[in-house]
Amino acid sequence: MPLCRPFSTAVFSIGLAVAFYSVSAVAEPSQLTKDELSKVVKTDSVTVPTPGEIFAALGKEVKPNWQSAYRPPIPTTFTSRPQLALNLGGLIADGYIAVEAEDSQQVKNIGKDIINLAKALGVSKSILARGSSITDFADKSEWNTLKEELEETQNEVKQAMSDEHDQELITLVTLGGWVRGTGVVSSLIVDNYTPGSAKLIRQPALVSFMRAKLKELPEKTRTGDPLVKSLDEKLGDIEKLVVFPKDTVPTLDDVKKLRDTANSIENEISNKQ
């Protein structure tokens, strides 16, 4: 198979005398064994895509009105740490939306809210500089850089949580971002329905990964925190909507159900308990 044009360009840009070839030419097993499949590593840092990835795919299918995906500012004064973490993830997803809308003021507003939530979580020290750079990049309309900056901000927050032995919060930041991203994408697909865009909601392994991570949370958080307990149950509803065969095209009604479920979870996350 010849290299497709974008890949070919990338190949030449590397500028190294190296071998590019199609993997079909290499003696590779065509099917992994059950034993090999059982060894597959799933990790928050690579297995979970950023909101920017699904937004990029959506932008190739339709012309979304990203500003229609904005939501009113959310509170930043939650007292529950799990809820703070969930909202921090959601705000980072909001940052990606503002970047897609190329709205520098909105990016800066969200950057401030991210810092406020990080302060409330006690992890702001490491990301204060990020707030400044998000503002700088927004002022310069460095949209691609901002997408990377947002993920770096999220990872730095997670690193700080890890340093503080708050591993459970890492899962919740990821989950909060994924729920917000799913709600936005499904809303935009409903507004611009095409079969190709609808197929983007297929994310079977992702939901099972999230549910498995929730099950790893300490019992106190998993069953003692009403919001986390409710999320676990509602993720089951979402799972039913995003697990379907590769060649199935979800109907508009299917996507609406996903939008409504994701938005209901998102409202629960952002409402003060």
Place this chain on the structure above:
Amino acid sequence: MIRFSRLAMIATLALALAPVLPHNASAATDDEVAAHKIALDLAGAFSNDGFKLRDGNWAGPIRPKESIYIQVNLYAGNQYWFCTGATERAKKLLVTVYDETGQLVQSEAYQDGTKAAAGYSPTASGAYIIRIQETEGDPATVCLTYSYK
């Protein structure tokens, strides 16, 4: 020129951040940091073509003739490059892509000693498995990162 300045800034930022961005938000070893730098060096080249680099990465030990399998979730319509780098005790790496059932999919491969990559454009959204093999060398540390557009 502006584009190159921005890319240079991104690459510099990525390399500068390498030591503080370990996999799974746990402390990275020196070897993991070194492998990450090598993977970023390769991934940075694809930025010239508009690929956005993921900040997340996975790093860990690898042995010759053994494979590491990592699940990623991809979206139809996007193009991806999965870039790996290994510490110098590894001599040769190979990266391949499998679908969620474990079936090999056709991808473009890049190989240059301790750096290797696979380029793939999924036609269906969902889970895929990245297989990293050390085909030659001694036990080493390897890092995977990826970029998309």
